[in-house]
Amino acid sequence: MEYNKERKEEIENKILDILIEGLETGAFTTQQASEIANFVLVKIEVVNDQASLVNFLYDLSSKWSSFVNIYEIEDGKIERDLEQNAVKEALDLVKKGEIDQALNLAKSVDNTE
Amino acid sequence: MALEAKERELTIKSSPNKLDSGTIFMAEQTVTHQPKINPEQATAARSEAVGRLVLGEKKTDENSPASVLAKKAKEAREREGAEAGLRAITESDEGAPEPFKPSVDKAKARRFVEGSFRGKYDSESGEIKRDDKEDEAYKKVTKAKGELEAVIEGYDKIPEQKKILIRERVRESMIKDPRAKAVIDVCPTRHLDALLDEYIKGSVAEMAAAHSRIYGGEPITNNIEINQAKLNGLIEQLKAKKDELGKLQNTPNQPKSTSTQGGASQVESDDLPKTSDQVKIPETQEELDELEEEFKLAKEDVTTWSNLVEKGRGSESLQDKLNGAIARRDGLLSRIHAGRRKFGGEQASGETKEQKISRLQKEILKLEYEDIPIAKADAELAGIDREEFLGEIVEASEGALADAVMARFKREASEADGRIMAEIEKIKNDQTSEEGKKAVGNVENHFKSLAPKRTFKARRFFSPKVTDEYPPGHKAILNRDAQVMVEHGIDVLTAALMEGVDWEKTNLEEKVKELTDPSKKDPNITRAQEILSSLKPEEVARLNDSVQGRLMDQIIIANGGSVPKGMESYLLNSPEGQQLVEKGAEKKGLVKEKIWPFLKKLKGVKLNHFLTFLLIAGIGIGSEAFKSNVMS
Secondary structure, eight states: OOOOHHHHHHHHHHHHHHHHHHHHHTSSOHHHHHHHHHHHHHHHTTOOSHHHHHHHHHHHHHHOGGGHHHHHHHHHHHHHHHHHHHHHHHHHHHHTTOHHHHHHHHHHHHHOO | OHHHHHHHHHHHHHOTTSOOHHHHHHHHHHHHHOSSOOHHHHHHHHHHHHIIIIIOOOOOOTTSHHHHHHHHHHHHHHHHOHHHHHHHHHTOSSOSOOOOOOOSOHHHHHHHHHHHHHEEEETTTTEEEEOTTOHHHHHHHHHHHHHHHHHHHOGGGSOHHHHHHHHHHHHHHHTTSHHHHHHHHHSOHHHHHHHHHHHHHHHHHHHHHHHHHHTTSOOOOOOHHHHHHHHHHHHHHHHHHHHHHHHHHHSOOOOOSSOSSTTOOOTTOTTOOOOOTTSOOOSSHHHHHHHHHHHHHHHHHHHHHHHHHHHHTSOHHHHHHHHHHHHHHHHHHHHHHHHHHHHTOTTSTTOOHHHHHHHHHHHHHHIIIIIHHHHHHHHHHHHSOGGGGOOOOOGGGHHHHHHHHHHHHHHHHHHHHHHHHHHHHHHHHHOOSHHHHHHHHHHHHHHHTOOHHHHHHHHHHHSHHHHHHSOHHHHHOOOTGGGGGGTTOHHHHHHHHHHHSOGGGOOHHHHHHHHHOTTOHHHHHHHHHHHHHHSOHHHHHHSOHHHHHHHHHHHHHHTTTSOOTTTHHHHHTOHHHHHHHHHHHHHHTOOGGGTHHHHHHHHHSOHHHHHHHHIIIIIOSOOHHHHHHHHO
């Protein structure tokens, strides 16, 4: 998955949604929200790919658990990409009758982190 | 910062309005660990938590600073985008809390800290008196000082490149230990830095405390309240003593027992000889009493000779006599002071005003230049957030740090296992049914066979930082493998269903039975799909792999072991399936992210199911592999 300006905007929007909701519901004080926004603005600048994005979100969600969902979703996207590729390859193998290879590939998908 | 941080912490923990996944997980625990569900209790907890998290029922006043800031952020976003919205929040009028500005003289505090390492802090001069004999110790202290400087400065401020080097050094040391190596090898890359940082930070703080203990200072406790209370107590003492001294000094003096002629000393002087080796300290109380009597006589002698000296107008012999009398009187006084300290009678009623003034002055000096700076230093350091306790690690200490990290790892690994087993034991004891106990027993057996990989993953849930943020419910979900504890299924399904089911209108147990009833195929699938589709993204994301996996397994089991029609496209992620899913999602206003959990489920699916998906999708039925796997 490519990381570009649009993705950055997308992530910032998601984080901002949570911040705004938190302010409106009283979950965050203005000071907390300010601290979080500062953290995000600083850290997101060094993000340049999906992996570092996930690292950033991990740090964010470790400090403030309200963001753990964004982290899990983005983390899952990396895994999804891997799985999609594996599924496609396995299908191709099975179509060719290479069942053993398909099984091995399926096993490798099953055993990865 | 000490008090502000503590107040903030307490506020966070007690605030009912905080977006609190803790309550949700607490409710999860209620369900997960109690097969016999109390619908009313779970309903109340769940509805409240979901309502707070999802619906945001409790709104702040529109004119409150928080609401105003939220509005400001929205407007900024509309004008210039998300980043502008975030910046608007950072520019809150209320501003960030003022950083803690300790009132302590940092230079003094550091000198004290140095003094703990280097030698003796001299309260009179305010300087460190280094013991030249301890050169070796001094070298160690220099290194320790660097580490303690690091503690004060803040590890997070280290440039990233330096941190990379430090982590690498530590990692190289850790992989020499097979167990540590196993952990590091299987640790996902994105978590490895955090793992190493955690070890480094903890080790540095420990080293600082250890060095402090070794070299004579008291260990720096992180207990803000204790340190602050101690400091406050000392400040009160100082004030009281100064008040007392002031009163004494303002009351009329007793007639001076000395004259002002040449060399006469003042009894009230604070230059009284200190108790030293040359002062003969009385051995017994009786001896002290005799000295007191002699002192009275000696004072009279001084008075007598003073008068004679005045009348004699400069007679050398008289002056000599007077000097001798004064010396004897002062000598006796020193011995009496020493004796009183020895026998605890310093503040006995027999203490003269001059003695009391002298004592108070010495005590005030000690408080001002020794006790209070020490306490202030402790309070300042304790008030610093743990994260700031770390710092720049000088080149010379990296090797020692690596050793310390390894020692810490080994100790923690053993402790973690012990904690995890204790936690499992506790969970087992909480079970009210034999079925539940058996389920947890399975987990226990499984965990005992876990490789270090699992220990690491499980340990993450038990580290102090994680357990502070993750409530007890999460402790039960040790890791994917340990989730065998939910093999008995119903608890997890219940937890899963709780995410999307309208609690107030349904009975959860009935819904679970309905879903898992093999005689009802299509309704199961439809209902399962409906439930999962109704989940909001944040709720879906919080379902763990096993929950989703188990739910899908149940659907498949309910369908006689095969993938239900209509589900293949989701699972196989075919373009048609994707389109259907996306269309369906658009129709329902759902976001795409809701679908990925189905794909994620592939990870947790047993091999036979996965293969089943592939083959039923039209590849071919009849292959040996299929038969052997499906039949297994």
